[in-house]
Amino acid sequence: MLVIENLGKKMNGIDLIKDFSLTVRKREIVSIVGESGSGKTTFIRLLNQLDMPDEGQIKLDDDVLFTSQESDKKVNKKIGLVFQDFQLFPNLTVKENCTLSPVLNKDLSKKEAEIKAEELLKKLAIFDKQEAYPKELSGGQKQRVAIARALMLEPQILCLDEPTSALDQETANRFGELLMSIIKNDVGVIMITHDINFAEKFSDRIVSSRNFLK
Amino acid sequence: MLWSALPSIIGGLELTLKLFGLVLVLSLPIGLAVAVIKVYGPKFLQGIITLYIYVMRGTPLLLQLMFVFFGLPYIGLTLDRFPAAVFAFVLNYAAYFAEIFRGGMVGVPTGQFEALKVLGISHFKGYRKVIFPQVLKTTLPSIGNEVLALVKDTSLVYILGLGEVLRAGQIAANRYASLIPFIFVGILYLIVTGIISYLLNKIEKQYQI
Numbered sequence: 001m002l003v004i005e006n007l008g009k010k011m012n013g014i015d016l017i018k019d020f021s022l023t024v025r026k027r028e029i030v031s032i033v034g035e036s037g038s039g040k041t042t043f044i045r046l047l048n049q050l051d052m053p054d055e056g057q058i059k060l061d062d063d064v065l066f067t068s069q070e071s072d073k074k075v076n077k078k079i080g081l082v083f084q085d086f087q088l089f090p091n092l093t094v095k096e097n098c099t100l101s102p103v104l105n106k107d108l109s110k111k112e113a114e115i116k117a118e119e120l121l122k123k124l125a126i127f128d129k130q131e132a133y134p135k136e137l138s139g140g141q142k143q144r145v146a147i148a149r150a151l152m153l154e155p156q157i158l159c160l161d162e163p164t165s166a167l168d169q170e171t172a173n174r175f176g177e178l179l180m181s182i183i184k185n186d187v188g189v190i191m192i193t194h195d196i197n198f199a200e201k202f203s204d205r206i207v208s209s210r211n212f213l214k
Numbered sequence: 215m216l217w218s219a220l221p222s223i224i225g226g227l228e229l230t231l232k233l234f235g236l237v238l239v240l241s242l243p244i245g246l247a248v249a250v251i252k253v254y255g256p257k258f259l260q261g262i263i264t265l266y267i268y269v270m271r272g273t274p275l276l277l278q279l280m281f282v283f284f285g286l287p288y289i290g291l292t293l294d295r296f297p298a299a300v301f302a303f304v305l306n307y308a309a310y311f312a313e314i315f316r317g318g319m320v321g322v323p324t325g326q327f328e329a330l331k332v333l334g335i336s337h338f339k340g341y342r343k344v345i346f347p348q349v350l351k352t353t354l355p356s357i358g359n360e361v362l363a364l365v366k367d368t369s370l371v372y373i374l375g376l377g378e379v380l381r382a383g384q385i386a387a388n389r390y391a392s393l394i395p396f397i398f399v400g401i402l403y404l405i406v407t408g409i410i411s412y413l414l415n416k417i418e419k420q421y422q423i
Binding site: 048049050077080081083085087088089090091092100101104105149150153 | 323325326328329331332333334335336339343344347348351
């Protein structure tokens with residue numbers, strides 16, 4: 001269970017997020033909706049320590065992952081992020097994109113990482129592209145690779161930044177179903193979107209970004 | 215009769231290639247290190263490097279050669295002709311390579327660094343496996359240009375009295391009162407640059423993912 005307590009972040013001296021608290025349980029999909037510039041992406045960046053909060057703390061179950069003062073490097077493995085533009089590594093194949101982190105960090109042997117990557121890629125229906133390079137993939141395929149790459153680290157929370165922005169209606173629906181199957185492995189999902197229909201259809205809870213400042 | 219000039223020209227080619235190889239092997243890694251410091255290093259080092267690159271790119275290589283060989287002895291640093299030539303060339307080419315690498319580095323999208331961070335991959339490992347291969351890919355064509363320029367620039371060491379290929383050709387041309395030795399020399403340069411271009415193309419293809 002992810003517990004965000006009293007999170008605060010100023011941008012250029014103005015409060016973007018203030019005293020914001022949110023809890024995300026395992027097997028839960030929470031969507032954050034709101035207009036551009038309302039702090040949605042900043043919020044996701046704070047969760048992933050790409051920006052540091054000015055106030056508040058973030059806990060996973062009872063462990064404090066980080067506060068505005070201190071951070072724990074392990075956050076990277078507990079909270080996963082799929083970027084809006086995926087940020088796959090263009091010089092590596094699909095499979096290498098997935099195995100890079102666990103192998104470099106010696107969490108898994110190369111063989112183990114490959115087996116795990118293959119399983120995930122099969123599950124995400126992109127196994128046949130495992131030797132392809134990112135530029136040979138479509139938007140939806142890239143997204144699935146990015147998800148596989150994030151899931152390799154077995155995060156407890158998976159963050160998705162505008163996951164449907166590059167998908168057509170049908171692919172978005174398939175993607176929603178995929179999310180539903182991912183959370184079955186005790187993963188919680190936080191997704192930022194302005195696709196309200198998608199959010200309503202696939203999330204357990206919808207939080208408006210207006211609450212960032214409430 | 216003219217054929218007898220060939221051995222001395224080939225001898226000059228040997229010096230040209232030796233200089234070329236040494237300079238390339240030394241200036242590429244130094245240029246990379248300089249670029250890394252310029253992009254990620256502390257402010258005062260960045261300043262020094264900016265000045266260094268400005269001087270190297272802002273003055274003729276010929277002048278730098280003369281300065282190293284004739285000028286440095288005044289501050290007690292006397293180098294033989296060949297080491298002086300290598301030193302001056304490495305200083306100059308490292309500056310150009312550094313600028314090329316720097317351009318490649320700042321061209322890698324911030325998102326790539328963030329993706330590495332989110333995946334818990336350290337700077338060093340991430341650089342080696344993900345960032346640097348991308349830098350190499352985008353900079354290879356410019357590096358190739360510099361490498362070819364280096365082959366031809368080696369002819370400047372004639373100013374230090376080193377017998378590289380063009381100087382050998384010049385001596386032969388004077389001796390036989392003929393332009394033919396220059397043609398030999400031109401052909402030799404073309405053969406060398408042809409081989410290097412071919413190799414560069416192969417390397418570029420390898421990185422063209």
